[in-house]
Amino acid sequence: MDCLIISGLSGAGKSVTVDVLEDIGYYCIDNMPVKLIPQFAELFGSSAEKNKKVAFVVDIRGGRDHSYLFRALEDMERAGSRCRILFLDCSDEVLINRQKASRRRHPLDVDGLGLAAAVAQERELMEPMRRRAAFVIDTTALSAAGLKSHLHRLFGEEGSAAMVITVCSFGYKYGIPHEADLVFDVRFLKNPYYVPELKEQTGLSDAVYDYVFSDPNAEVFIGKLRDLLAFTLPLYLAEGKTSLVIAVGCTGGRHRSVSVSRRLCKELRGLGQNVTLRHRDAEKG
Numbered sequence: 001m002d003c004l005i006i007s008g009l010s011g012a013g014k015s016v017t018v019d020v021l022e023d024i025g026y027y028c029i030d031n032m033p034v035k036l037i038p039q040f041a042e043l044f045g046s047s048a049e050k051n052k053k054v055a056f057v058v059d060i061r062g063g064r065d066h067s068y069l070f071r072a073l074e075d076m077e078r079a080g081s082r083c084r085i086l087f088l089d090c091s092d093e094v095l096i097n098r099q100k101a102s103r104r105r106h107p108l109d110v111d112g113l114g115l116a117a118a119v120a121q122e123r124e125l126m127e128p129m130r131r132r133a134a135f136v137i138d139t140t141a142l143s144a145a146g147l148k149s150h151l152h153r154l155f156g157e158e159g160s161a162a163m164v165i166t167v168c169s170f171g172y173k174y175g176i177p178h179e180a181d182l183v184f185d186v187r188f189l190k191n192p193y194y195v196p197e198l199k200e201q202t203g204l205s206d207a208v209y210d211y212v213f214s215d216p217n218a219e220v221f222i223g224k225l226r227d228l229l230a231f232t233l234p235l236y237l238a239e240g241k242t243s244l245v246i247a248v249g250c251t252g253g254r255h256r257s258v259s260v261s262r263r264l265c266k267e268l269r270g271l272g273q274n275v276t277l278r279h280r281d282a283e284k285g
Helices: 014-024 034-045 066-078 092-102 115-132 144-155 206-212 216-238 256-270
Strands: 002-008 027-029 053-057 082-089 135-138 164-171 182-185 243-250 274-279
Touching: 002 014, 002 066, 002 115, 014 027, 014 053, 014 082, 014 144, 034 053, 034 066, 066 082, 066 115, 082 115, 092 115, 135 144, 144 164, 144 274, 164 256, 206 256, 216 243, 216 256, 243 256, 256 274
Parallel strands: 002 053, 002 082, 027 053, 082 135, 164 243, 164 274, 182 243
Antiparallel strands: none
């Protein structure tokens, strides 16, 4: 049996995730108390259902005894089930805005605690689940459609035997993406910010891209990075890693990192990899 635990922060996208996984073929159960999961999984596993894929939504509403859940999942794996945790994360600012837009009370916003404090408390309480997760998806800059596409690549039939790679450009002034597995700093390259006719453009424009790659170091860097990834990606896959986030950063996340991310994405696709490209900070500033 394939057992998936869907967890994460309130407002990070669990409802969308449930809808997608049901379309893929998972039997999904929301707001599941952790102590009932082993019993339900046992019943489900012994049923005549041909499709043995079940997903439980476990968040702060269902209990905080993470150690019990982890032990239960280990017991289930020893009994032959495949158990994984998917954790949905998001920045505090976006979580607060989504919570306000939903007009629903945060589950921890009681006794006048306040929304910001409730989000901070939930993040702290859910950290053990995040650390244990096999998959962490940061939905801060993802649309619903983007999240759906990512989930299909991770859990759909085509994505089940391959690694999904996300290349994400970012600006150091806004912080390193905390979902990143690999981080590369391209602030050593020529900066289009100081060219008046390029300053207001981004690395999505050919003019900025061409300027960045007029620096000979850019081609050398891409070549070495391509060789590194060509060597390491099969090793990650052999170890069971199914998703990888490669973050490429410059100062503001608008010029050099965007250009290099575009090129890196092209190189990885040339290696036959399944790649998604995302520019976190390109429209900021």
